[in-house]
Amino acid sequence: MKLTEYQITVIDASLKKTGIIYTDIRVEMTDHIASELEDIEGDFNTNLENYIAAHKKKLRRQNTKLVVLAWVKSWKAMGLNILKVRFLVTFFAVYCVAAGVNMLMDRYSIIMTLFMVFCVANSSVSLPSVVSILKKKDQYSIGEGVGILNLFVIFPGIIALKFVWDFSSDVFVLLYFTILISISLTLGYTVRMFKAQIKLKYHG
Amino acid sequence: MKNSQLYKGSLNTIIMKLLEENGRMYGYEITQKVKGITAGELNITEGALYPALHKLEADGFLDVEVEKVDNRLRKYYKLTENGQKETINRLAELEEFIRNMQNLVSPSHKPDLQF
Numbered sequence: 001m002k003l004t005e006y007q008i009t010v011i012d013a014s015l016k017k018t019g020i021i022y023t024d025i026r027v028e029m030t031d032h033i034a035s036e037l038e039d040i041e042g043d044f045n046t047n048l049e050n051y052i053a054a055h056k057k058k059l060r061r062q063n064t065k066l067v068v069l070a071w072v073k074s075w076k077a078m079g080l081n082i083l084k085v086r087f088l089v090t091f092f093a094v095y096c097v098a099a100g101v102n103m104l105m106d107r108y109s110i111i112m113t114l115f116m117v118f119c120v121a122n123s124s125v126s127l128p129s130v131v132s133i134l135k136k137k138d139q140y141s142i143g144e145g146v147g148i149l150n151l152f153v154i155f156p157g158i159i160a161l162k163f164v165w166d167f168s169s170d171v172f173v174l175l176y177f178t179i180l181i182s183i184s185l186t187l188g189y190t191v192r193m194f195k196a197q198i199k200l201k202y203h204g
Numbered sequence: 205m206k207n208s209q210l211y212k213g214s215l216n217t218i219i220m221k222l223l224e225e226n227g228r229m230y231g232y233e234i235t236q237k238v239k240g241i242t243a244g245e246l247n248i249t250e251g252a253l254y255p256a257l258h259k260l261e262a263d264g265f266l267d268v269e270v271e272k273v274d275n276r277l278r279k280y281y282k283l284t285e286n287g288q289k290e291t292i293n294r295l296a297e298l299e300e301f302i303r304n305m306q307n308l309v310s311p312s313h314k315p316d317l318q319f
Binding site: 002003004005008025027028029030031032034035036038055058059061062065066069070072073076201202 | 230231232233249250251254255258259262268270273274275276277278279
């Protein structure tokens with residue numbers, strides 16, 4: 001017997017409760033469980049409870065496997081984006097602007113300015129992901145996960161700041177910040193790419 | 205999955221072969237098809253199937269289409285162009301593997317392989 005829309009939301013809620021957090025994985029498991037329950041006679045709630053009880057550990061293990069796969073896929077995409085011409089253009093543009101600004105400022109000002117630009121570039125990628133996760137709670141996808149991870153790039157950036165003052169040449173300072181800013185921007189592009197793919201997949 | 209160690213290495217090929225024959229399929233459909241073909245002898249679990257499907261998708265061998273069916277979203281998988289080429293290679297490898305195993309296990313028997 002075909003399940004109702006309400007019964008589908010019950011399956012989805014059970015999976016959330018079990019710890020299946022990513023939408024992409026939950027959608028697939030909801031359909032799988034629904035198809036299986038449709039083939040079984042008897043009370044829906046009892047069948048669902050039995051299914052979840054029998055598969056809880058397996059579901060969690062599978063969820064972990066799929067999340068790891070999704071992360072690997074994301075970082076592979078990030079790596080490929082770094083190898084693209086877009087990254088080189090971004091890198092070159094950021095370096096040219098930084099070199100131009102460097103001619104107008106002293107060392108202290110240029111380091112602080114570039115550091116601020118890096119913080120803004122980084123936050124513009126990670127903050128929307130944080131907001132999205134807080135707003136949508138358990139509806140998030142791997143795009144948000146990758147966006148959040150960008151926050152961690154900021155820590156080595158801050159820690160390394162104290163060593164930047166000792167760089168012997170301005171060129172090293174400019175290159176250092178150009179790399180950080182370009183990586184943040186590419187990560188932002190990768191997150192946008194994933195979100196667009198997910199939107200296209202689930203919302204046409 | 206029954207005799208999981210023996211079947212494990214062939215799971216991706218089984219999935220790709222089914223998709224080659226059926227065009228596009230969803231996860232549960234694949235498990236049922238395999239169960240049907242093997243008369244219930246081989247049961248692919250969700251824990252083995254979905255990671256394999258996601259890995260094949262990540263490797264660029266499968267494409268995904270999502271549709272709303274019976275009040276829920278359903279993910280259909282189909283072979284990409286690369287996936288079709290890869291299926292031919294993997295089936296050829298599997299045929300060779302079976303032939304070699306057959307020769308090792310019972311040297312006098314020549315199997316009639318049909319993929």
